[in-house]
Amino acid sequence: MIITDEDFPKKICGRVFSYDDLVLIRKFITDNPSASRQKISREVCLVFGWFKPDGGLKDMSCRVALLKLYRSGLIELPAPRHRYGNGDKFSRQTPEGDPKDPIIEPAGKLTPLEIQRVISKKDSYLWNEFIERYHYLGYKPLPGAQIRYLITCPLGYLGAIGFSAAAWKVQPRDTWIGWSKDQRTEKLHLVVNNSRFLILPWVNSKNLASKILSLCAKRLPGDWQDVYGYNPVLLETFVEKDRFIGTCYKAANWMFVGCTKGRGKLDIFNEYKLPVKDIYLYPLINDFRSILVDA
Numbered sequence: 369m370i371i372t373d374e375d376f377p378k379k380i381c382g383r384v385f386s387y388d389d390l391v392l393i394r395k396f397i398t399d400n401p402s403a404s405r406q407k408i409s410r411e412v413c414l415v416f417g418w419f420k421p422d423g424g425l426k427d428m429s430c431r432v433a434l435l436k437l438y439r440s441g442l443i444e445l446p447a448p449r450h451r452y453g454n455g456d457k458f459s460r461q462t463p464e465g466d467p468k469d470p471i472i473e474p475a476g477k478l479t480p481l482e483i484q485r486v487i488s489k490k491d492s493y494l495w496n497e498f499i500e501r502y503h504y505l506g507y508k509p510l511p512g513a514q515i516r517y518l519i520t521c522p523l524g525y526l527g528a529i530g531f532s533a534a535a536w537k538v539q540p541r542d543t544w545i546g547w548s549k550d551q552r553t554e555k556l557h558l559v560v561n562n563s564r565f566l567i568l569p570w571v572n573s574k575n576l577a578s579k580i581l582s583l584c585a586k587r588l589p590g591d592w593q594d595v596y597g598y599n600p601v602l603l604e605t606f607v608e609k610d611r612f613i614g615t616c617y618k619a620a621n622w623m624f625v626g627c628t629k630g631r632g633k634l635d636i637f638n639e640y641k642l643p644v645k646d647i648y649l650y651p652l653i654n655d656f657r658s659i660l661v662d663a
Contacts, residue, residue: 381433381511382536382556383418393434393443405445409434420513421557421598429512429533465497468570471523475576478521483583485591486516494518498528503566504611510563515591519580526571529580530564531588533557534604540626540647541604547661555660560592562605577616581650585620589652601656606645614646622648 376387396411397403403411406427412418412434413425420426438445475481486495495516500507510516512533519527534556535541542552562584567577589599606628607614614624628645653659 379536380436381429381533382553383416383429383433385433385437389416390437390442393437397444397446401446403446405431405434405448408445420596424596426512428509428514431509432511459500460493460497461501462494462497464494465501468524468568471526471571471573473523474574475579478523478526478573478576480521481526481579481583482520483580483587484518484520486518491518492516494525495528495530498525498566498568499530499564502569503528503564505564513557513560513592513596514563515588515595516564517584517587525568526573526576527567527580528564529562529566529584531560531584531603532563534559534561535606538604538628538647540628541649544625544649545602545660546657551661558598558600558660559602559604560588560600562603565605575619578619581616581620581622585650585652599652601651601653601659603650603652605648607648608643608645610643614648617648617650620650622650625649 376390377384379385392415393408393412396415397408400407409427409430410425413427413430418426418430434443434445437443471478484491486492495518496507498518499505510530510532514530514532516530517528518525519529536556537552545552547555562581565577565581567573567580585603588603593599603622605617605622607617609627614622618624625647628642628647630642630644
């Protein structure tokens, strides 16, 4: 496609890219033909001053933005060096990830129920494998800041859940919060998206999903503080209307605030038609609005 000055600026992953930015990115890629996608994203962060609140590079958000530009035909990127990266399928399968004997005990009897943060490479591979093999959306890297958990009990693994960067612009959520465009730009990092949730298909345990959500809501702020240096104040999630009815979120006291319009959160050309999803929110503190809006 032909790119002109009139096509810019474009907002992607919360950052406005100008035409000059695009030229700089293209030049770096051309001048550094051996650079990996990771090196390119880190360089873009450094050149454009794209940093997280804790001072680290917004590397994951930048990777997603570059991938979006690439898929839109705006830049060229080198081939990914890992088959499971950049949205490709995670093809690794292990005996640990194979189906197990059914678990049918109610959640109250699966004690101790443990929310295990994914830290090691082994746990990361297993989380990816579970999502790829058993989640209807399959595996792809989560955007931006993120924390993942494996759910375990003495009988074995029960599921996997992931939290990551919030959607940039969601009208029902933004109306419910009551923040302005500038406030959203400044405070969006304090909203975290529950982007993946999986109960393994051989697990049929009454009240388990809502219990996991409640435990994660208590656990996540401390872990986020440890990893990123700040506490989120609100959780969001999107539930595909034609596939689920959000029972576990309702049972865990998440609030329904409206529906999406069928656009992806990274859609920069308004041309992707996606399933309509119900939007649920969960405040992590009582006075979250005083932080997101009034502060």
